[in-house]
Amino acid sequence: xxxxxxxxxxxxxxxxxxxxxxxxxxxxxxxxxxxxxxxxxxxxxxxxxxxxxxxxxxxxxxxxxxxxxxxxxxxxxxxxxxxxxxxxxxxxxxxxxxxxxxxxxxxxxxxxxxxxxxxxxxxxxxxxxxxxxxxxxxxxxxxxxxxxxxxxxxxxxxxxxxxxxxxxxxxxxxxxxxxxxxxxxxxxxxxxxxxxxxxxxxxxxxxxxxxxxxxxxxxxxxxxxxxxxxxxxxxxxxxxxxxxxxxxxxxxxxxxxxxxxxxxxxxxxxxxxxxxxxxxxxxxxxxxxxxxxxxxxxxxxxxxxxxxxxxxxxxxxxxxxxxxxxxxx
Amino acid sequence: xxxxxxxxxxxxxxxxxxxxxxxxxxxxxxxxxxxxxxxxxxxxxxxxxxxxxxxxxxxxxxxxxxxxxxxxxxxxxxxxxxxxxxxxxxxxxxxxxxxxxxxxxxxxxxxxxxxxxxxxxxxxxxxxxxxxxxxxxxxxxxxxxxxxxxxxxxxxxxxxxxxxxxxxxxxxxxxxxxxxxxxxxxxxxxxxxxxxxxxxxxxxxxxxxxxxxxxxxxxxxxxxxxxxxxxxxxxxxxxxxxxxxxxxxxxxxxxxxxxxxxxxxxxxxxxxxxxxxxxxxxxxxxxxxxxxxxxxxxx
Numbered sequence: 001x002x003x004x005x006x007x008x009x010x011x012x013x014x015x016x017x018x019x020x021x022x023x024x025x026x027x028x029x030x031x032x033x034x035x036x037x038x039x040x041x042x043x044x045x046x047x048x049x050x051x052x053x054x055x056x057x058x059x060x061x062x063x064x065x066x067x068x069x070x071x072x073x074x075x076x077x078x079x080x081x082x083x084x085x086x087x088x089x090x091x092x093x094x095x096x097x098x099x100x101x102x103x104x105x106x107x108x109x110x111x112x113x114x115x116x117x118x119x120x121x122x123x124x125x126x127x128x129x130x131x132x133x134x135x136x137x138x139x140x141x142x143x144x145x146x147x148x149x150x151x152x153x154x155x156x157x158x159x160x161x162x163x164x165x166x167x168x169x170x171x172x173x174x175x176x177x178x179x180x181x182x183x184x185x186x187x188x189x190x191x192x193x194x195x196x197x198x199x200x201x202x203x204x205x206x207x208x209x210x211x212x213x214x215x216x217x218x219x220x221x222x223x224x225x226x227x228x229x230x231x232x233x234x235x236x237x238x239x240x241x242x243x244x245x246x247x248x249x250x251x252x253x254x255x256x257x258x259x260x261x262x263x264x265x266x267x268x269x270x271x272x273x274x275x276x277x278x279x280x281x282x283x284x285x286x287x288x289x290x291x292x293x294x295x296x297x298x299x300x301x302x303x304x305x306x307x308x309x310x311x312x313x314x315x316x317x318x319x320x321x322x323x324x325x326x327x328x329x
Numbered sequence: 330x331x332x333x334x335x336x337x338x339x340x341x342x343x344x345x346x347x348x349x350x351x352x353x354x355x356x357x358x359x360x361x362x363x364x365x366x367x368x369x370x371x372x373x374x375x376x377x378x379x380x381x382x383x384x385x386x387x388x389x390x391x392x393x394x395x396x397x398x399x400x401x402x403x404x405x406x407x408x409x410x411x412x413x414x415x416x417x418x419x420x421x422x423x424x425x426x427x428x429x430x431x432x433x434x435x436x437x438x439x440x441x442x443x444x445x446x447x448x449x450x451x452x453x454x455x456x457x458x459x460x461x462x463x464x465x466x467x468x469x470x471x472x473x474x475x476x477x478x479x480x481x482x483x484x485x486x487x488x489x490x491x492x493x494x495x496x497x498x499x500x501x502x503x504x505x506x507x508x509x510x511x512x513x514x515x516x517x518x519x520x521x522x523x524x525x526x527x528x529x530x531x532x533x534x535x536x537x538x539x540x541x542x543x544x545x546x547x548x549x550x551x552x553x554x555x556x557x558x559x560x561x562x563x564x565x566x567x568x569x570x571x572x573x574x575x576x577x578x579x580x581x582x583x584x585x586x587x588x589x590x591x592x593x594x595x596x597x598x599x600x601x602x603x604x605x606x607x608x609x610x611x612x613x614x615x616x617x618x619x620x621x622x623x624x625x626x627x628x
Contacts, residue, residue, distance in 0.1 A: 011455075014452065015452065015455045015456050015459055016459070018452070018453070018455075018456035019456050019459050019460055022456065022460065023460070023468075026465065026468050026469060026472065027468060029472050146609055146612050146613065146616070147605065149608075149612060150551060150555075150604075150605050150609040150612055151605055152555055152558050152559065152562070152575070152578070152601065152604050152605070152608075153559070154559065154562045154575075154578060154579070155578050155600075155604060155605070158597065158601070159598075159601070162594065263461070267461070270463050270464070271463075271559055271562070271563070274563070285464060286563070289464065289467045289468055289471060290471070292471070297464070297468065300464065301460075301461055301464055301465070304461035304464065305461060308458075308459045308461070309459055
């Protein structure tokens with residue numbers, strides 16, 4: 001077991017190395033960099049000369065844009081990474097790790113609440129649909145789930161905003177807190193929750209479909225297996241068969257799937273956050289990409305890649321822990 | 330449903346007299362409120378309100394000539410829907426075929442030859458799978474924007490990047506299938522006849538991977554439409570003046586002011602409905618095909 005985990009971790013490091021090379025080269029070949037964008041006005045007014053700009057770029061470590069320059073600065077970046085230093089964000093002037101840590105929890109909170117709702121709604125629905133395969137209720141649940149999968153998040157968010165914010169005026173349009181009043185304690189929390197209702201509904205509706213269909217497929221597979229037939233033959237009630245015998249084995253793939261949600265939990269939902277103008281990590285990263293904040297974009301993408309690798313590893317390990325039939329290779 | 334969409338997008342434009350980039354100046358009167366501050370004779374500041382009529386030519390309401398009205402740039406929304414559909418469907422079809430091609434080639438090589446070829450290709454696939462999708466696409470389209478590609482060619486570049494970051498899943502699927510097929514008896518028989526390796530792969534292995542591939546392709550079509558529209562929505566996909574469904578919805582983005590969101594649903598709800606229809610259609614077909622190919626799911 002330990003040997004397996006160590007092997008997988010080493011493999012993960014290799015994958016992360018490859019990922020970081022690709023991301024770094026992509027990020028560095030982004031055209032207008034942060035310095036250019038922010039000094040363009042001064043240069044055109046003659047306040048800064050081209051040499052000044054070049055010197056600033058040198059200071060930020062993005063001066064040399066030739067292939068060898070990029071390779072050199074990649075290794076500088078990699079070296080700093082091993083020292084636990086992700087660099088300083090251009091926009092925020094603070095270390096990237098700090099910025100990520102600051103905004104991550106907003107996204108985490110939203111995604112976590114959404115995940116809980118998703119599980120509470122999707123798993124019972126999936127089981128229900130599977131036990132009544134090919135019935136009217138099965139079809140309607142499946143069709144609803146499919147609609148959830150097929151909705152573009154921004155369109156659904158805009159619809160919700162149109163109906164509930166603009167039309168009915170129940171929820172605020174964007175942002176995280178009301179600007180007019182200074183609140184603290186419990187009222188502030190209520191205000192925050194009020195602002196987050198629509199984003200969370202969007203996330204839940206979009207993600208329910210996938211989990212529900214997954215549950216349905218697995219339940220169908222389990223219900224077709226021999227031991228369920230044995231249980232039925234013993235004369236157990238349908239309820240005991242489904243909720244005591246089948247349900248447990250349905251949970252195996254679902255538990256392992258939870259490893260895969262790690263990136264969504266911490267990485268933020270870029271589009272939903274930008275539509276609702278929530279200062280979560282996704283929205284921050286979107287703005288950083290637009291402004292070519294090289295260290296931050298690098299840090300964010302690597303953060304996501306690490307989460308993905310860890311997520312896959314965790315779900316594989318969970319799979320072995322939960323299901324004794326799976327053996328190590 | 331899908332047939333309707335294809336007809337609508339590819340044949341529809343032949344029947345309209347309008348082009349997707351023509352501007353129509355349709356005058357209509359709207360009440361306009363103007364206000365002005367002035368200091369009266371008594372030294373107190375007053376605010377002066379006036380309601381008058383103003384003539385605007387954009388965002389015309391739906392009429393018999395322009396079924397869905399015109400948008401903020403005075404272009405016919407209905408026609409733009411057709412052209413947008415053309416772009417979205419073309420992009421997704423081409424990307425899916427390219428992805429499948431790459432996936433089959435690499436997955437096939439890895440699965441058939443095994444050993445170091447397999448290890449090498451699968452590590453590359455792992456790397457591509459671990460790349461965070463949307464951020465990478467954003468960065469890539471930023472790059473495209475900067476290297477000064479002709480706006481009309483941007484679509485092809487968009488297809489390129491969608492393909493490059495999308496083939497890994499297909500490759501993994503093909504490899505898995507081929508690995509299990511390779512061990513079956515009929516392959517030993519094929520081996521015994523002494524045919525060429527390429528013939529073995531193309532004639533004996535690939536046809537057996539096809540069912541799963543077709544399912545993955547149809548499901549992929551919907552996913553790519555979603556990605557493309559998300560990119561367009563963020564302003565990094567298909568560029569104005571070309572029409573795209575995502576761009577049309579982005580007019581309703583609340584960060585650009587809520588006027589269109591609140592008052593002109595005819596501008597952004599139809600493209601949204603079309604996206605949902607297209608993706609839903611592809612997903613249903615894919616799902617149906619999967620059930621048809623997979624007898625395990627039947628009771």
